[in-house]
Amino acid sequence: MTLAAELGNRVIALIRYLGELSLFALSILPILFRKPLFFGLIIRQIRDIGIYSFPLVAISSFAIGIVLSMHSIHLLKQFGAVHYVAAAVGLSVVKELGPVLTALMVAGRSGSGISAELGSMRVTRQIDALQVLAVNPMKYLVVTRIVACMIAVPLLTAFADLLGITGGLLMGITRGGISPSLYLDITFEFVEMIDLVPGLLKAAFFGMLIGIVSTYGGFTASGGTTGVGTATTRTVVVTSLMIFISDVFLSQTFIVLLGG
Amino acid sequence: MRGGGNGQEPIVQIEGVTKAFGNNEVLRGVNLTLYPGETLVLLGGSGSGKSVLLGILIGLLQAGGGRVMLSDMEVTAFRTEEEWKAIWRSVGFLFQGAALFDSMSVRDNIAFPLEIHTDLSRAAIDDKVSRLLAMVGLGDIQQKMPSELSGGMQKRVALARTIALEPRIVLYDEPTTGLDPITSDTIAELIRELQKRLGITSLVVTHDIRLAFRVADRVSMLYQGKIVITGPLEEIRNHQDPRVREFLYG
Ligand SMILES: Nc1ncnc2c1ncn2[C@@H]1O[C@H](COP(=O)(O)OP(=O)(O)OP(=O)(O)O)[C@@H](O)[C@H]1O
Ligand SMILES: [Mg+2]
Numbered sequence: 001m002t003l004a005a006e007l008g009n010r011v012i013a014l015i016r017y018l019g020e021l022s023l024f025a026l027s028i029l030p031i032l033f034r035k036p037l038f039f040g041l042i043i044r045q046i047r048d049i050g051i052y053s054f055p056l057v058a059i060s061s062f063a064i065g066i067v068l069s070m071h072s073i074h075l076l077k078q079f080g081a082v083h084y085v086a087a088a089v090g091l092s093v094v095k096e097l098g099p100v101l102t103a104l105m106v107a108g109r110s111g112s113g114i115s116a117e118l119g120s121m122r123v124t125r126q127i128d129a130l131q132v133l134a135v136n137p138m139k140y141l142v143v144t145r146i147v148a149c150m151i152a153v154p155l156l157t158a159f160a161d162l163l164g165i166t167g168g169l170l171m172g173i174t175r176g177g178i179s180p181s182l183y184l185d186i187t188f189e190f191v192e193m194i195d196l197v198p199g200l201l202k203a204a205f206f207g208m209l210i211g212i213v214s215t216y217g218g219f220t221a222s223g224g225t226t227g228v229g230t231a232t233t234r235t236v237v238v239t240s241l242m243i244f245i246s247d248v249f250l251s252q253t254f255i256v257l258l259g260g
Numbered sequence: 261m262r263g264g265g266n267g268q269e270p271i272v273q274i275e276g277v278t279k280a281f282g283n284n285e286v287l288r289g290v291n292l293t294l295y296p297g298e299t300l301v302l303l304g305g306s307g308s309g310k311s312v313l314l315g316i317l318i319g320l321l322q323a324g325g326g327r328v329m330l331s332d333m334e335v336t337a338f339r340t341e342e343e344w345k346a347i348w349r350s351v352g353f354l355f356q357g358a359a360l361f362d363s364m365s366v367r368d369n370i371a372f373p374l375e376i377h378t379d380l381s382r383a384a385i386d387d388k389v390s391r392l393l394a395m396v397g398l399g400d401i402q403q404k405m406p407s408e409l410s411g412g413m414q415k416r417v418a419l420a421r422t423i424a425l426e427p428r429i430v431l432y433d434e435p436t437t438g439l440d441p442i443t444s445d446t447i448a449e450l451i452r453e454l455q456k457r458l459g460i461t462s463l464v465v466t467h468d469i470r471l472a473f474r475v476a477d478r479v480s481m482l483y484q485g486k487i488v489i490t491g492p493l494e495e496i497r498n499h500q501d502p503r504v505r506e507f508l509y510g
Contacts, residue, residue, distance in 0.1 A: 036376075117363075129359040132318050133373045133421075134348035136341065 045148030049110045056105040061160035065167025087190035089168030098160040103206035107239040111214040115235040118218020119228035146211030153207030198254035277326035288485030299462040301472040304482035310465040352427035356434040358418040360406040367402035392420040412443035448474040
């Protein structure tokens with residue numbers, strides 16, 4: 001096959017995938033609030049996502065806070081404004097790195113897990129079993145997980161914000177020679193409550209993406225265990241890309257709406 | 261009702277059901293009738309469309325044409341999930357691979373339909389789970405996970421889950437495939453027990469002749485997309501049709 005033909009096929013496959021993914025997402029709307037709501041299941045899913053993804057989120061956000069702080073201190077020292085590192089780190093973490101890092105970690109850890117779990121349920125016919133036991137699998141498996149992701153990702157993001165700032169603080173004290181109280185004062189001066197809102201809203205949106213893409217991957221898995229593996233890999237790749245791409249548009253939107 | 265039929269109203273009626281996947285015409289007009297309380301065994305080679313037919317009966321697949329009546333309801337005319345709910349509550353389906361929920365214990369698997377569809381207390385459900393387990397010949401394994409069970413035990417747990425809501429009709433997809441002859445015989449025993457004790461109507465899809473001879477009141481054979489023969493067990497045993505003889509005696 002020629003390169004052009006190969007490329008063409010890929011593009012068609014991508015468009016088809018996105019189309020089917022959208023239809024899947026739309027088919028959830030009519031059953032979103034239909035009873036039963038399976039609150040217990042949602043809580044358990046949130047707990048699972050928390051347990052599995054928290055260590056990754058904690059380590060990565062703390063490390064990023066440290067690195068960001070190192071670079072900023074280096075730069076700001078040249079202007080004699082080293083204490084503004086608190087503002088630089090605080091704002092970058094809360095607005096950008098907290099939500100994006102958290103979403104990527106959850107996608108890699110829990111999104112892939114959801115895909116694998118539902119995929120194996122699909123190929124072993126457990127999803128059909130739910131159906132014939134008169135339990136709507138979309139409601140029971142899909143809606144509960146999407147809702148759980150939409151709650152868990154913002155929660156984890158809040159922790160990531162906290163840990164990222166802590167990492168920055170650590171460097172500010174040791175490398176920047178800033179007193180802890182000054183660092184925190186500057187942080188609170190520049191990072192206001194309202195600044196948390198766009199980040200957390202983005203996190204909820206990323207959570208929705210993770211939930212939809214990963215449940216779709218599992219539901220459409222076919223062809224035994226290899227099929228489940230393929231679906232899982234694709235879930236992580238697709239969600240990561242969607243997180244980056246949607247981040248651009250969401251950030252732009254919030255800048256227009258909230259002026260920063 | 262051994263022998264089936266004889267002036268009774270049918271409980272399952274399949275009329276001219278067709279199904280194709282692309283160019284692959286799997287069912288080409290299947291006609292089949294089940295009478296209350298009987299066990300009908302549907303024989304057919306691998307890939308003859310037995311599972312597809314069961315899938316249509318239980319609403320997992322859509323028929324291409326024809327009509328299916330289940331307990332006086334025309335399920336082939338159903339358009340919404342709400343309509344199917346009544347059928348799903350009164351018709352049990354035993355999957356070939358058991359299809360137990362592998363994240364749940366044995367107890368939770370069997371309790372699942374009861375927790376969702378009844379108002380029974382936890383104690384009453386536990387009690388019922390124990391009785392169901394005893395009925396399928398399993399002891400105190402409530403806390404075990406499906407992965408810890410042998411294939412035969414999984415099938416029996418799945419059967420307990422299938423009959424938990426006391427269905428009037430049970431559809432079995434290859435209930436004994438992959439099991440050793442002794443375990444297969446206990447499954448056959450169970451199917452007979454359910455018929456006798458609960459009056460359940462059964463459609464058993466299989467290519468296990470041994471099972472067929474043990475549970476069938478009547479036998480049908482699916483061949484090239486159609487039912488080619490239906491009759492009481494004794495009649496089929498001595499049938500002269502070469503397709504039947506080949507299937508039964510190799
Ligand atoms: N979802 C599907 N999509 C496409 N083709 C299918 C599908 N399900 C079944 N088929 C085809 O329908 C035919 C009948 O399949 P079916 O599973 O009903 O056979 P079977 O009689 O149950 O066989 P076995 O005894 O091996 O279980 C096969 O050719 C199969 O490839
Ligand atoms: Mg089959």
